[in-house]
Amino acid sequence: MSSTFxxxxxxxxxxxxxxxxxxxxxxxxIVGRSLVEIRYTGRKSGRSFQTPVNYRLSGDEVVIRxxxxxxKSWWRNFLGDxxxxxxxxFRGTDRAGHAISTRDDKGRVTVRIHLD
Numbered sequence: 001m002s003s004t005f006x007x008x009x010x011x012x013x014x015x016x017x018x019x020x021x022x023x024x025x026x027x028x029x030i031v032g033r034s035l036v037e038i039r040y041t042g043r044k045s046g047r048s049f050q051t052p053v054n055y056r057l058s059g060d061e062v063v064i065r066x067x068x069x070x071x072k073s074w075w076r077n078f079l080g081d082x083x084x085x086x087x088x089x090f091r092g093t094d095r096a097g098h099a100i101s102t103r104d105d106k107g108r109v110t111v112r113i114h115l116d
Contacts, residue, residue, distance in 0.1 A: 069109035
């Protein structure tokens with residue numbers, strides 16, 4: 001398996017710091033409007049993973065546009081029929097949902113989450 005940006009210890013530290021900002025008074029409300037930590041189960045390993053992602057709300061749907069999708073693999077867990085996902089501390093509470101990822105003809109990847 002090739003190494004990715006998120007295998008890097010510096011990247012892990014930056015991710016942890018970014019997620020930590022979501023709980024800081026005042027700043028957390030601003031950061032939390034576009035950043036959330038997701039938890040999902042790996043389709044091959046069966047292990048639980050957590051990673052921060054940027055998102056936007058589109059009606060009742062949470063939309064994640066995956067930046068540099070070829071350098072990441074987490075979104076592949078949601079191809080086809082998709083899979084369960086949890087948004088941690090999403091606007092003050094953990095929210096479960098179902099995520100489906102798609103790739104368009106230009107290679108852009110979008111993950112759409114329908115919250116339970």
